[in-house]
Amino acid sequence: MKRFFKYGLAAVLVLALMVSIFGCSGGQSGDNKDAKTSAGQNKPTIVIGSKTFTEALLLGTMTYQYLQHLGYPVENKVGLGELAVIRPALESGQISGYWEYTGTVLINVMKHEPSFDEEECYRLVKEWDEKNGLIWLDYAPLNDTYGIMVRKDIAEKYNLKKTSDLIEQIKKGEPIRFVSTQEYNERPDGLAHFEKVYDFKYPKKYLINAALNVGYEALKSKQAEAGLAFTTDARVKAYGLVMLEDDKKAFPVYNAAPVFRKEIIDAYPQLPEQMKKLSSLLDDETIMELNKQVDVDKKSVDEVSREFLKKSGLIS
The missing domain is CATH 3.40.190.10 (Periplasmic binding protein-like II)
Structure with missing residues (x-):
């Protein structure tokens, strides 16, 4: 004032x-x-x-x-x-x-x-x-929107740079566990929209539900290979994770x-x-x-x- x-x-x-x-x-x-x-x-x-x-x-x-x-x-x-x-x-x-x-x-x-x-x-x-x-x-x-993060070792193993690169591996049947929230998985503009844009279906056996901010910890402790993240979250860098490019624009801006x-x-x-x-x-x-x-x-x-x-x- x-x-x-x-x-x-x-x-x-x-x-x-x-x-x-x-x-x-x-x-x-x-x-x-x-x-x-x-x-x-x-x-x-x-x-x-x-x-x-x-x-x-x-x-x-x-x-x-x-x-x-x-x-x-x-x-x-x-x-x-x-x-x-x-x-x-x-x-x-x-x-x-x-x-x-x-x-x-x-x-x-x-x-x-x-x-x-x-x-x-x-x-x-x-x-x-x-x-x-x-x-x-x-x-x-x-x-500052949602994005897909992966562990650095997984990014290097599969040469992942874009989200489409990850989807290709999932379609091949690679056991890539994905951690996100139940709310995101159930929202029409959440997982269902993501799957529609990238034209795939994530195997339910590889989906992990967790609290909103627990996903970063799950990747850090190697309990998952990929997960939902906020694109500017400090933990992505702090934990040595890799944020993939949303090359098909599946997330709101x-x-x-x-x-x-x-x-x-x-x-x-x-x-x-x-x-x-x-x-x-x-x-x-x-x-x-x-x-x-x-x-x-x-x-x-x-x-x-x-x-x-x-x-x-x-x-x-």
Whole structure:
């Protein structure tokens, strides 16, 4: 929440002096100059929010640090809450922007059928939210959806790179145990849809039901050869597992993208292109590594975010 306190004429003079000093500092890049100039014209503060899981915290923190470096007036509300909290906060103007997933809004907000095409899904949510005064900026390559993971030894044994490669081995009768959840196996857009897209039937004797997050442990302990995973989960990398390419697009798309209130983009028209420099760097492998540094290596979100931005040349 913005905090403005009145301390009399002396405080106003001090504040004016500080704005003068920092607003006129030299040595800024072209982007920084634009942001500094805008900030000096009483433009709105950009309040950055995020959801509370690691990946969302990283995306929000990177955005806050990046925009702060560019000289924007920013406020940190990273970790505000999940969809039921953060979406109304954006709609009401309590926050100015946060990273959302295309499939999440399509399915949970618009009540639309899942989409399996990145461009189509993005277009649908972008057009929907324009009517709500919300602007979706370019989405990142990262797609935090379901995927098929296999143990590294299995990937090497069968030369598996794509999901189709795995299906070929299953059709040959190879004893590849697959761990997923009962809920996924029973959902019409779950296992049945997966089998339809890849034109096969998984032998029931090789299907293992487990709790949502137990599959990673099952592969690690060699109780299964393959399993259902989230494509950006840190444990895939931490456990030395291999994520196969979903080459026939069997899983709904959940590309992450920054979403801002229209008045913010109107006030700072250079923001979309600047944010694109960040979003274009974030693919599945990159965000998985960043998630790992936080969840497995126990580094702070702030440290991991700042290191990534520096290595990418977005901040100094």
